Amino acid sequence: MSKEIKISGAEAVIRCLLEEGVDLIYGYPGGAIMPIYDELYKFQDELTHILTRHEQGATHAAQGYSRVSGKVGVVTATSGPGATNLVTGIADAQIDSTPMVCITGQVASHLLGSDAFQETDIIGISTPVTKWNCQITKAADIPVVLAKAFYIAKSGRPGPVLVDITKDAQFELMEFKYSKCTFLRSYKPVPDFSINKIKNASELINKSKKPLIVWGQGVILGNAENEFKDFVEKTGIPAAWTILGLSALPTKHPLNVGMVGMHGNYGPNVLTNECDLLIAIGMRFDDRVTGNLNSYAKQAKIIHLEIDPAEINKNVDVDVAVLGNVKETLPLLTSFVKSNSHDSWINKFNSFYKIEYKKVIKNDIYPSKDGLTMGEVIKEINEASNGDAIIVTDVGQHQMVTCRYANFNKSKSNVTSGGLGTMGFALPAAIGAKMGAPKREVVAVIGDGGYQMTIQELGTIFQTGCAVKIVVLNNEFLGMVRQWQQMFFEKRYASTEMINPDFITIAKGYNIEAKKVDKRTDLKNSVQEMMKSSKPYFLEVRVEKEANVFPMIPSGASVSDIRLE
Amino acid sequence: MNEKKYTYTISIYTENNLGLLNRISAIFLKRHINIESLTTSQSEIDNIFRFVVVVNIQENKIKRIIKQIEKQIEVIAAFFHTDQETIFLETALYKVKSKSLFDEKHIQKIIKESQANIVTVSPNYFVIEKTGWREETEKLYNSLEPYGLLQFVRSGRISVSKEAMNISNILGLNTDK
Numbered sequence: 001m002s003k004e005i006k007i008s009g010a011e012a013v014i015r016c017l018l019e020e021g022v023d024l025i026y027g028y029p030g031g032a033i034m035p036i037y038d039e040l041y042k043f044q045d046e047l048t049h050i051l052t053r054h055e056q057g058a059t060h061a062a063q064g065y066s067r068v069s070g071k072v073g074v075v076t077a078t079s080g081p082g083a084t085n086l087v088t089g090i091a092d093a094q095i096d097s098t099p100m101v102c103i104t105g106q107v108a109s110h111l112l113g114s115d116a117f118q119e120t121d122i123i124g125i126s127t128p129v130t131k132w133n134c135q136i137t138k139a140a141d142i143p144v145v146l147a148k149a150f151y152i153a154k155s156g157r158p159g160p161v162l163v164d165i166t167k168d169a170q171f172e173l174m175e176f177k178y179s180k181c182t183f184l185r186s187y188k189p190v191p192d193f194s195i196n197k198i199k200n201a202s203e204l205i206n207k208s209k210k211p212l213i214v215w216g217q218g219v220i221l222g223n224a225e226n227e228f229k230d231f232v233e234k235t236g237i238p239a240a241w242t243i244l245g246l247s248a249l250p251t252k253h254p255l256n257v258g259m260v261g262m263h264g265n266y267g268p269n270v271l272t273n274e275c276d277l278l279i280a281i282g283m284r285f286d287d288r289v290t291g292n293l294n295s296y297a298k299q300a301k302i303i304h305l306e307i308d309p310a311e312i313n314k315n316v317d318v319d320v321a322v323l324g325n326v327k328e329t330l331p332l333l334t335s336f337v338k339s340n341s342h343d344s345w346i347n348k349f350n351s352f353y354k355i356e357y358k359k360v361i362k363n364d365i366y367p368s369k370d371g372l373t374m375g376e377v378i379k380e381i382n383e384a385s386n387g388d389a390i391i392v393t394d395v396g397q398h399q400m401v402t403c404r405y406a407n408f409n410k411s412k413s414n415v416t417s418g419g420l421g422t423m424g425f426a427l428p429a430a431i432g433a434k435m436g437a438p439k440r441e442v443v444a445v446i447g448d449g450g451y452q453m454t455i456q457e458l459g460t461i462f463q464t465g466c467a468v469k470i471v472v473l474n475n476e477f478l479g480m481v482r483q484w485q486q487m488f489f490e491k492r493y494a495s496t497e498m499i500n501p502d503f504i505t506i507a508k509g510y511n512i513e514a515k516k517v518d519k520r521t522d523l524k525n526s527v528q529e530m531m532k533s534s535k536p537y538f539l540e541v542r543v544e545k546e547a548n549v550f551p552m553i554p555s556g557a558s559v560s561d562i563r564l565e
Numbered sequence: 566m567n568e569k570k571y572t573y574t575i576s577i578y579t580e581n582n583l584g585l586l587n588r589i590s591a592i593f594l595k596r597h598i599n600i601e602s603l604t605t606s607q608s609e610i611d612n613i614f615r616f617v618v619v620v621n622i623q624e625n626k627i628k629r630i631i632k633q634i635e636k637q638i639e640v641i642a643a644f645f646h647t648d649q650e651t652i653f654l655e656t657a658l659y660k661v662k663s664k665s666l667f668d669e670k671h672i673q674k675i676i677k678e679s680q681a682n683i684v685t686v687s688p689n690y691f692v693i694e695k696t697g698w699r700e701e702t703e704k705l706y707n708s709l710e711p712y713g714l715l716q717f718v719r720s721g722r723i724s725v726s727k728e729a730m731n732i733s734n735i736l737g738l739n740t741d742k
Contacts, residue, residue, distance in 0.1 A: 134584075187638045309632055
């Protein structure tokens with residue numbers, strides 16, 4: 001073997017990233033990570049670094065990138081505040097199972113524990129919100145640890161990993177040799193499936209008269225959309241989605257019966273408590289999905305297809321647990337079930353839909369009142385995009401409305417902060433989504449509250465020219481909290497009213513084309529104009545101030561107690 | 566919902582990794598569960614470490630917690646056992662003024678009856694060691710306490726399970742019996 005030339009730890013970091021096929025990273029420089037940024041400068045032809053305006057923005061951009069591309073999002077930040085600013089995005093990626101590798105600089109190893117300038121215990125801080133984390137104090141450890149980091153982030157149930165590298169380790173010279181990590185003896189990313197359990201599941205499915213599928217992001221993370229569709233179509237079972245499962249099956253698929261959960265559709269929520277078999281696929285029975293667990297699907301047998309053993313019987317006790325990646329287990333299950341159809345059962349969903357349409361949907365998307373509704377904006381986006389756009393949402397009323405009404409033809413098209421509910425997610429996530437799928441249209445739909453949490457990322461859009469379409473649905477309120485205040489706190493609107501700046505001026509300050517709509521007659525043209533633009537575009541829509549999102553399962557209530565008004 | 570709590574001894578086999586203690590204790594912290602005792606040591610396998618954690622919780626909770634622990638990358642396996650399923654001990658040290666050993670003849674009787682050992686004797690103090698169950702070390706504590714304890718300390722529980730835990734099999738290690 002030829003003698004290796006010695007390189008710095010910082011250069012080793014870049015070479016590791018290149019070995020892992022990374023060509024785009026998000027981050028923000030600072031003292032303790034300067035050696036790595038110096039190498040980024042040298043490697044800029046091979047590795048693009050996007051300078052966000054805040055480290056939190058870098059994490060959400062990496063998440064958006066990952067969610068649409070399926071690749072690992074990579075973030076770099078400095079020690080101290082740089083590292084702590086990553087925490088929200090890391091926690092978001094953890095709860096939404098997004099593969100991400102964060103690399104933070106750290107003070108030199110001899111200063112560790114001395115309260116040095118910009119020293120913070122990011123390993124301690126990030127432990128509860130990372131899939132794995134590790135501090136490196138010697139350059140020689142960099143390749144092994146980073147190989148492990150990428151393997152852990154993307155394998156099994158994906159998640160965020162943080163690697164903290166002391167400044168002296170970045171400077172230190174080492175002999176570089178890289179081999180990808182494919183095995184750790186203490187870690188089994190995908191549990192073995194049991195063919196007997198799959199057969200048991202198929203027997204329950206074949207016997208069932210009123211089965212209901214609820215699928216989650218596991219279908220998307222497993223790249224199992226086709227396998228899932230085959231299963232749904234062969235069994236003829238109505239299928240409902242969790243917010244993170246959205247777009248895995250086209251919106252217009254005849255067996256797609258809509259969203260479950262707090263602001264989900266009427267039929268799938270009510271009929272969860274009427275089905276005789278619930279087939280949960282790659283979802284985790286989040287409390288926003290189940291409502292009160294004591295009255296959740298108690299009459300039904302439950303099958304759970306899941307990659308993470310810790311999710312089995314965590315919230316809901318199941319009758320048959322099928323462990324494994326749904327990409328492998330679903331085709332087997334499909335082979336054991338008989339072709340079937342459930343017409344009269346599906347008609348029940350249709351009749352619930354008719355009630356929901358009359359009481360809620362019609363008024364949302366074809367309103368007769370004066371004020372603009374969020375729903376009609378989404379309808380216009382649907383028409384302009386033909387359902388082909390990637391839609392990124394923030395958190396709150398607009399998120400629920402968008403997820404309820406947006407049309408999706410393709411998977412990996414819905415990017416939102418589900419489990420953590422992170423306001424400020426959408427704008428940076430949309431940047432990442434556009435860079436992860438440059439040929440696709442990316443529309444960020446954001447409330448006026450969340451928009452202002454990461455509004456500085458307009459700077460990133462300006463600097464990179466990233467052609468995202470930003471739609472701010474401005475109701476001058478923190479709408480979801482206000483809705484709860486109206487319904488459960490006797491309209492005491494504590495700190496939910498917002499006096500907003502002129503968003504158009506701000507967008508123009510960043511040289512982003514901007515337009516405001518406050519009349520229905522201008523809406524269609526404005527949305528179409530935005531969608532036609534090949535550049536970043538900002539559209540503010542002044543919507544009704546005190547509109548509420550329905551249906552709604554009040555917290556603590558049963559899914560079947562969902563309210564339409 | 567107020568199901569009965571039991572004492573469980575959790576055994577966790579892990580790689581030797583900095584920060585793993587933090588990661589494991591965070592699982593309990595997140596669920597507001599108090600750790601009654603915790604010890605960590607080398608296990609029967611080279612470079613594999615063993616945590617012994619004692620908690621008081623409901624049966625349905627312990628099962629979920631074990632899965633959360635096993636989910637950690639560097640945890641090889643975790644088990645839980647009731648007191649009936651393990652052999653467990655704690656060690657306590659009692660530091661007493663030497664003067665009382667000679668003045669209070671009763672102390673010698675206490676030591677003898679409790680099957681405790683005198684670890685060291687110096688002109689000023691002597692140290693008694695007692696290994697056994699919690700009730701035994703507590704009984705000795707209560708007996709000695711009236712004579713004045715200079716210091717008292719008790720270790721966390723150490724335990725071995727009656728059933729095999731088969732870590733070598735999990736790791737695919739070839740162990741000659």
